[in-house]
Amino acid sequence: MDSPFVSSGSFEDEGQKLKACEENLRRYHQLALAGRLVGATMHEVNNRLAALTNLIFLARSSGQSQPQSTEYLDEADLQLRSLAEITTRSLTFIRVDAESKEVDLVDLATSALKLHREQIAKKRINVQTRSSDVARACVNKGEIFQVLTNLLLNSLDAVPHSGNLHVRVAIRSLNAIITVADNGSGIPRSIQNTLFDSFKSNKSEGNGLGLWIVREIVQGHGGAIRYRTSNRQNKSGTVFRIVLPIQRAS
Ligand SMILES: Nc1ncnc2c1ncn2[C@@H]1O[C@H](COP(=O)(O)OP(=O)(O)O)[C@@H](O)[C@H]1O
């Protein structure tokens, strides 16, 4: 008598079908994320383009007043830089190259800090780094640089004038641990539950994409991100801790 159950061959077929479905779902999920990212980016780009048009109009119509038009042009320059940052961030995120190479994460953290040296100097932020000499891990360099940059930018926004910023990179057995800590305002309670969701920001100029991208990249590396934060007066601050496997599972 024929078995009412499918033969082992059919099981394999079913298994393959299931795998194909899962792969399709994963792709749709990626596409949906990319779509949301494009939408958010366009929104940000449009806002800044509108600001630029206004500023150029004001600079033009300020007539003979040199200081006034310089002020408008300085602001226009800031808006342009911010536009460049937004497009670079989006392009890096959606770029196709997903190659991983061995990278020294201490070097990478040093470069990320260098990138923000003007902002650090302007706010007179006290930066402390406590890292091993080298911390090699097989990662996508551009993506992990983006992770570091996004975390640093958030800390730089949050710390007061003369605040403290700690950046540490270390290897612990098979993982690289990156820690970015600050004594800033702490993450507002109202957004803590949805912190890593896209478009959650409490900054007038923010887009709430930074931490969402950070988590996507870290998870894409098979890693994990955690944070601790405090809003207590005189004891406020935030620590982000990222754990990345030093070898990427293929
Ligand atoms: N180090 C930090 N200190 C205080 N608040 C933070 C910190 N990092 C993130 N946040 C909060 O999380 C929100 C989301 O961050 P993010 O996703 O990078 O978006 P954005 O910086 O554009 O607002 C920020 O608006 C801020 O309120």
Ligand SMILES: [Mg+2]
């Ligand atoms: Mg941010």
